[in-house]
Amino acid sequence: xxxxxxxxxxIAARDHEGHHRTPAYVKGKSGRIExxxxxxxxPETRAYGGDGLPQxxxxxxxxxxxxxxxxxxxxxxxxxxxEHWLEAE
Amino acid sequence: xxxxxxxxxxxxxxxxxxxxxxxxxxxxxxxxxxEKGVVSRTEVREEIDWLVSRxxxxxxxxxxxxxxxxxxxxxxxxxxxxxxxxxxxxxxxSPVVMAVENTETVHHMVVCTLCSCYPRAMLxxxxxxxxxxxxxxxxxxxxxxxxxxxxVELDEDVELRVLDSTANVRYLVVPRRPExxxxxxxxxxxxxxxxxxxxGVSRPAVPA
Amino acid sequence: xDRAVHDRGGWPTDAPIDRSEHELADWELLxxxxxxxxxxxxxxxVDELRRGIESMPPDEYEQASYYERWLSSIETILAEKGVLAxxxxxxxxxx
Numbered sequence: 001x002x003x004x005x006x007x008x009x010x011i012a013a014r015d016h017e018g019h020h021r022t023p024a025y026v027k028g029k030s031g032r033i034e035x036x037x038x039x040x041x042x043p044e045t046r047a048y049g050g051d052g053l054p055q056x057x058x059x060x061x062x063x064x065x066x067x068x069x070x071x072x073x074x075x076x077x078x079x080x081x082x083e084h085w086l087e088a089e
Numbered sequence: 090x091x092x093x094x095x096x097x098x099x100x101x102x103x104x105x106x107x108x109x110x111x112x113x114x115x116x117x118x119x120x121x122x123x124e125k126g127v128v129s130r131t132e133v134r135e136e137i138d139w140l141v142s143r144x145x146x147x148x149x150x151x152x153x154x155x156x157x158x159x160x161x162x163x164x165x166x167x168x169x170x171x172x173x174x175x176x177x178x179x180x181x182x183s184p185v186v187m188a189v190e191n192t193e194t195v196h197h198m199v200v201c202t203l204c205s206c207y208p209r210a211m212l213x214x215x216x217x218x219x220x221x222x223x224x225x226x227x228x229x230x231x232x233x234x235x236x237x238x239x240x241v242e243l244d245e246d247v248e249l250r251v252l253d254s255t256a257n258v259r260y261l262v263v264p265r266r267p268e269x270x271x272x273x274x275x276x277x278x279x280x281x282x283x284x285x286x287x288x289g290v291s292r293p294a295v296p297a
Numbered sequence: 298x299d300r301a302v303h304d305r306g307g308w309p310t311d312a313p314i315d316r317s318e319h320e321l322a323d324w325e326l327l328x329x330x331x332x333x334x335x336x337x338x339x340x341x342x343v344d345e346l347r348r349g350i351e352s353m354p355p356d357e358y359e360q361a362s363y364y365e366r367w368l369s370s371i372e373t374i375l376a377e378k379g380v381l382a383x384x385x386x387x388x389x390x391x392x
Contacts, residue, residue: 075250125380226307
């Protein structure tokens with residue numbers, strides 16, 4: 001599934017053994033697509049000698065700090081996340 | 090390692106290795122790899138030359154040009170890699186370099202919480218603090234306090250956006266042009282653009 | 298949610314950010330350069346470098362300096378690929 005700028009998404013709350021680039025602090029959290037960066041090789045397989053194919057679409061996902069940390073202010077945290085970690089809201 | 094009080098119990102993160110064991114290990118590794126024909130000394134030296142050639146001056150040129158030329162700024166924000174090439178700069182091997190603009194209402198700050206991703210070709214090597222565990226931890230969870238530690242106080246009505254470079258994109262902040270610089274030429278403007286202002290933990294210098 | 302030792306965003310800490318900087322030592326530049334040259338030869342990509350670093354025992358990760366982590370990762374990955382024989386680097390150092 002391809003996501004559009006402005007769309008609300010949730011980051012999968014998945015434990016993942018081994019190399020992956022989704023930080024723990026956004027897993028299970030909801031955010032908004034800010035930008036589409038295009039497709040890149042999957043680091044999760046490249047890290048183990050794989051070719052990283054098929055490529056995964058990479059998105060800049062923005063979160064309200066208050067959704068990530070209790071008591072946080074109105075600031076934003078934006079994180080680059082690969083498509084297979086996203087779920088539609 | 091420097092002497093300091095041990096009245097805290099967080100792990101000590103050395104800034105540089107103790108030196109000797111790691112230095113000997115690195116040298117022995119190079120020797121072995123050269124002997125095996127895996128790498129050549131020339132290739133290694135050339136790579137070191139490229140690494141030491143990188144500095145924030147290139148990033149500062151991009152920012153200064155963006156300050157004086159709104160059309161260039163638009164191109165820079167759209168595709169920083171192409172904009173760098175336009176100025177004859179080397180954007181490096183990163184697949185994507187992206188420039189983000191600070192405005193009256195938005196201030197950006199960049200971190201890599203998972204390791205140390207950084208727009209090295211445009212800024213040179215990242216400072217030790219950028220790679221440190223405390224910065225990587227607190228830049229996303231308490232950024233205003235981090236900014237305060239760097240001497241920056243943001244107004245309440247300015248939105249702080251922390252960018253965590255977790256993947257293939259490297260971020261470069263275009264800071265706001267300081268007041269009172271209308272009469273300055275591009276080179277003089279570039280001299281005001283500090284490395285830290287392009288990471289987002291500082292503002293550019295003001296003219297003397 | 299599980300969290301590996303390198304996954305530091307929001308990790309609770311009161312540690313101050315030490316803003317002192319050091320110029321890279323020769324061995325650090327060498328280590329950096331080796332990774333780039335190995336990458337150019339398809340022997341070690343950036344994802345493998347990171348994975349190698351992340352596979353360090355947690356206390357080693359936290360106590361190592363930045364380029365010590367890189368060095369550890371190069372050894373891990375090259376040993377995995379048979380470019381370095383087990384113990385070969387140690388032998389070179391003590392031999």
